[in-house]
Amino acid sequence: MLGNLKICLTLGLGLIQTAKAMPAFAPPPSVSGWVRNGEALYFQTNDKDNAVVSVKIMENGTLGQAHSFYTNGTGASMISAATNMTTSPDGLSSQGAIAVVGHNIFVVNAGDNTVSMFSIDEEDPANITLLGAPAAVPGDFPVTVAASALNNLVCVGTSGTRSGVACAPYSPFVGIGKMDFLRPFDLDQSETPVGPLDTVSQVLFSDDETKLLVTVKGAPAMGKTGFLAVFPVTGQCLTGEAKVAASRIESTLNGTVALFGFEQIANSNRYFVADAGYGAAIISVDENTDSSQLLHKQVISDQKATCWAAISPATNSVFVTDPLVNHIVEMSLIDASITSVINTTTTNDATGYIDLTAAGNFVYFLSPGTTQGSGAEIAVLSVGEGQSKKIIQSFNLGSLAGSSAQGLAVYP
Structure with missing residues (x-):
């Protein structure tokens, strides 16, 4: 208990000093010098027999050998409101279908309402091991997952009839414990x-x-x-058992349509969020009240569904993707303005990209493959200092994954 309290006080003092040093709306710090490249990428196939595909990242940022590891769970895709048929690609309509935290991977299984956990081999990060059995989620159709290493908590969001968020403790070496309860959202949905x-x-x-x-x-x-929605995390320090609160602060952000993938802007209380209705926005979350407000809104004129966002430490900017427009858009972390657009028609056989992640001097983009049944692909965009932004590789996954592929995460 005393050990936990000392850690708590140390972390608390550090956070207070950081907060005093950095104003809430200060521009993000500039990036200079060396940035660490990733060592492996991961995504899920979202097939009936769901699997995680791992891909080795070479020293020059390009991709090498790929491997597949079953989650022991079942993948599934939602129904398209436009066609009343199974959605493909982007069957989960989410960011964070797979997450890397520390030396662990978490992945949702939409077809059987479970979440799986893997450990990552530090010597060979493309080699992963399933930990225990998939944990049952008390909701329908899990689509997104996040984990906290500080609190040893994993939380899953579900989009079906029982929609909401549920959380569980986890051990980095054993697996996921029992999920607590569903914190429901008022969504008018079916089981799928x-x-x-x-x-x-x-x-x-x-x-x-x-x-x-x-x-x-x-x-x-x-x-x-x-x-x-913002849920406080309580009990980390005094009890040694962290919990996500049952209640939340829910902020409706007028001017937004379909808030999608998002990331926190470093050293601030601001978040960059893609919005499939028009483009992207920057929002703030009050540190004391947990309420949110819209700060900047940017329309992408030729977009159809801007859904995923990833901040690059090398460029100090954010990249967003659209599954229906074959381009990559770079945007400012200051005001969400557009700084560059990269046309990818010649390097991507599909209509667009369905997730992305950044590491070091590179940004990686997952393409679901074409309707003709070709394998999914991962594009490697070089963004290093002093270099022109260009795709240097389009890595085909062949038979390992196709149009159901979802999520993209990087280690470390």
């Missing part, structure tokens, strides 16, 4: 949701791991505006 609107987009722990944030898409035709 009809989307993409009116569904959960992403769960994410704040950088200091004291809050769990959730983006939920609106449904304009039903008179619903999307919202950001």
Whole structure:
């Protein structure tokens, strides 16, 4: 107990000093010098027999050998409201279908309402090991997962009839414990949701791991505006047993349509969030009240569904993708303005990209493959200092994954 208290006080003093040193709305710090490249990428196939595909990242940022590891869970895709058929690609309509925290990987299994956990081999990060059995989630159709290493907590968002968020403790060496309870959202959904609107987009722990944030898409035709929900994380220090609160602060952000993938902007209380309705935005979350407000909104004129966002430490900017427009858009972390657009028609056989992640001098983009049944691909975008931004590799996964592929995460 005393050990936990000392850790708590040390962390608390550090956070207070950081908060005093950095104003809430200060521009993100500039990036200079060396940035660490990733060692492995991971995504899920979202097939009936769901699997995690790991891909080795070479020293020059390009991709090498790929491997597949079953989750012992079942993948599934939601129903498209436009066609009343199974959605493909982007069957989960989420960011964070797979997450890397520390030396562990977490992945949702939408078809059987479970979440799986793997350990990562530090000597060979492309080699991963399933830990225990998949944990049952008390909700329908899990689509997104986040974990907190500080609190040893994993939380899952679900989009079906029983929609909401549930959490469980985990051990980095054993696996996931029992999920607690569903913190419900008022979504008018079936067991297999009809989307993409009116569904959960992403769960994410704040950088200091004291809050769990959730983006939920609106449904304009039903008179619903999307919202950001913030759940406090309590009990980390005094009890040694962290818990995500049952209640939340829910902020409806007028001017948004379908809040989707998001990331926290370093050393601030601001978040960059993609919005499939128009482009992207920057929002703030009050540290004391947990309420949110819209700070900047940017329309991407030729977009159809801007859904995923990843901040690059090398460029100090954010990249967003669209599954229906074959381009990559770079945006400012200051005001969400567009700084560059990269046309990818010649390097991507599909219509766009369905997730992305950044590491070191590179950004990686997952393409679901074409409707003709070709394998999924991962594009490697070089963004190093003094270099022109260009795709240097399009890595085909062949038979390992196809149009159901979802999520993209990097180690470390």
